[in-house]
Amino acid sequence: MDVEILGRVLSTLPGDDDHPYRTGPWRPQTTEWRADDLTVVAGEIPADLDGVYLRNTENPVHPAVERYHPFDGDGMIHVVGFRDGKAFYRNRFVRTDGLLAEREAGGPLWAGIAERPSKSPRQDGWGARGRMKDASSTDVVVHAGTALTSFYQCGDLYRLDPLTLDDLGKSGWGGAFPAEGVSAHTKVDEHTGELLFFNYGTAAPYMHYGVVDADNRLVHYTEVPLPGPRLPHDMAFTENYAILNDCPLFWEPELLAKGAYASRFHPELPTRLGVLPRRGGAAEIRWFEAAPTYVLHWVNAYEDGDEIVLDGFFQGDPEPKDDGFGDKYRRMFRFLAIDRMQTRLHRWRLNLVTGRCTEEQLTDSITEFGVLNNSFGGRRHRYAYATSGVEGWFLFNGLVRHDVLTGAEERFTLPEGVYGSEPAMAPRVGATSEDDGYIVTLTTDMNEDLSECLIFDAARLADGPIARVRLPERISSGTHATWASGASLPGWSDAESPATAVDL
Numbered sequence: 001m002d003v004e005i006l007g008r009v010l011s012t013l014p015g016d017d018d019h020p021y022r023t024g025p026w027r028p029q030t031t032e033w034r035a036d037d038l039t040v041v042a043g044e045i046p047a048d049l050d051g052v053y054l055r056n057t058e059n060p061v062h063p064a065v066e067r068y069h070p071f072d073g074d075g076m077i078h079v080v081g082f083r084d085g086k087a088f089y090r091n092r093f094v095r096t097d098g099l100l101a102e103r104e105a106g107g108p109l110w111a112g113i114a115e116r117p118s119k120s121p122r123q124d125g126w127g128a129r130g131r132m133k134d135a136s137s138t139d140v141v142v143h144a145g146t147a148l149t150s151f152y153q154c155g156d157l158y159r160l161d162p163l164t165l166d167d168l169g170k171s172g173w174g175g176a177f178p179a180e181g182v183s184a185h186t187k188v189d190e191h192t193g194e195l196l197f198f199n200y201g202t203a204a205p206y207m208h209y210g211v212v213d214a215d216n217r218l219v220h221y222t223e224v225p226l227p228g229p230r231l232p233h234d235m236a237f238t239e240n241y242a243i244l245n246d247c248p249l250f251w252e253p254e255l256l257a258k259g260a261y262a263s264r265f266h267p268e269l270p271t272r273l274g275v276l277p278r279r280g281g282a283a284e285i286r287w288f289e290a291a292p293t294y295v296l297h298w299v300n301a302y303e304d305g306d307e308i309v310l311d312g313f314f315q316g317d318p319e320p321k322d323d324g325f326g327d328k329y330r331r332m333f334r335f336l337a338i339d340r341m342q343t344r345l346h347r348w349r350l351n352l353v354t355g356r357c358t359e360e361q362l363t364d365s366i367t368e369f370g371v372l373n374n375s376f377g378g379r380r381h382r383y384a385y386a387t388s389g390v391e392g393w394f395l396f397n398g399l400v401r402h403d404v405l406t407g408a409e410e411r412f413t414l415p416e417g418v419y420g421s422e423p424a425m426a427p428r429v430g431a432t433s434e435d436d437g438y439i440v441t442l443t444t445d446m447n448e449d450l451s452e453c454l455i456f457d458a459a460r461l462a463d464g465p466i467a468r469v470r471l472p473e474r475i476s477s478g479t480h481a482t483w484a485s486g487a488s489l490p491g492w493s494d495a496e497s498p499a500t501a502v503d504l
């Protein structure tokens with residue numbers, strides 16, 4: 001392994017920190033690395049695994065104003081690239097305006113999600129509720145050859161070179177970038193090269209939806225009127241439609257009027273699923289009513305005759321009660337534990353002729369953070385690759401492959417004390433079927449104080465990793481990830497090896 005430290009960031013976090021989401025498997029990193037020709041500790045990197053796995057991470061640098069929530073951490077991107085049976089690694093902080101301003105100030109300037117905005121030292125800021133830092137730490141996709149990081153409370157899209165992770169500034173879309181910002185979970189349709197996105201906020205119409213074309217031009221932007229401020233986190237799409245949601249879990253209106261942001265579940269209200277043509281306007285949205293729940297993540301949607309089939313994770317208990325078990329942090333962050341929220345893969349069928357929605361639970365297993373072979377995005381899919389969770393905590397302890405056609409599940413559980421991240425499905429070069437490829441994830445190993453990149457055969461997940469590759473240091477646990485094939489990346493084909501690929 002050829003390793004170089006590219007930079008270090010000064011952290012002002014206390015040495016005796018006891019916050020569980022800033023210590024242990026969530027210990028943030030301060031070092032930015034370049035590592036080429038990574039050491040393969042077991043197995044062999046397949047020669048037809050070709051491209052990059054990118055993962056975002058909440059990686060705080062400063063203490064919170066009062067109360068840290070793990071979604072407040074600054075964005076850090078990790079990339080592991082594969083080519084010719086070799087791998088390279090880079091990690092970089094996302095150079096957000098907020099990170100740079102706090103570096104200048106030497107401490108926190110914005111209150112996080114568990115604090116009132118009025119506690120922010122700065123009057124300005126970003127986010128659906130305002131006066132927050134846009135940490136760009138939630139999601140990452142690759143669109144038009146550029147990695148885009150995003151923030152769940154809406155903000156800018158930060159552009160990074162997907163090989164070097166060099167800062168390429170923010171998406172401007174020729175001056176058309178919406179003032180309302182963009183939410184995490186933009187969607188890239190690999191068949192058209194389009195980027196679909198939404199945003200949300202506290203001012204009417206409360207939501208917008210838009211389309212950016214393959215040439216990075218904003219070609220569509222429309223209002224999506226809602227009954228009030230809502231907290232959508234994800235969207236879905238089919239070949240012809242975009243699917244947005246109005247789940248009955250939102251900021252309590254009376255508290256909102258007093259500047260407090262407390263979300264509450266309303267089991268008396270339906271979940272509403274909004275279907276509109278991908279270039280359609282507000283008048284064309286059709287709303288379907290479904291059982292009340294909150295859906296953090298969808299897996300995919302596709303058209304099936306008169307129906308739209310939508311798969312995602314239904315929460316059996318979107319508002320888990322304090323069971324009095326565990327310490328204050330475990331109780332405070334019970335909303336992050338997928339076993340407490342009872343998240344299960346679920347299918348909604350939206351009939352465009354009758355206007356009715358039918359739905360069914362697809363499994364008893366509790367999983368979330370499901371991904372698929374992205375070339376099946378918006379098309380009929382069969383497989384979803386999801387994570388299993390550590391009881392009571394926001395940590396992943398394994399992977400589950402759901403076959404939504406047969407209901408079969410394949411599971412791989414990590415050893416005790418080893419945690420994974422959202423996987424990505426990397427189709428094999430020349431793939432001939434949906435699951436012809438590899439599953440890639442990163443681990444945080446508290447037993448051995450190290451991190452690895454694990455590669456699985458997507459069709460044989462239960463067999464365990466076919467290769468394990470060592471990273472230069474133990475990285476923080478993190479969540480959303482994506483895969484971009486080498487063929488989709490500008491400059492990739494001109495490079496001789498992963499090591500030279502990053503010096504373009």
Ligand SMILES: [Fe+2]
Pocket residue numbers: 138184185233296297480
């Ligand atoms: Fe998410």
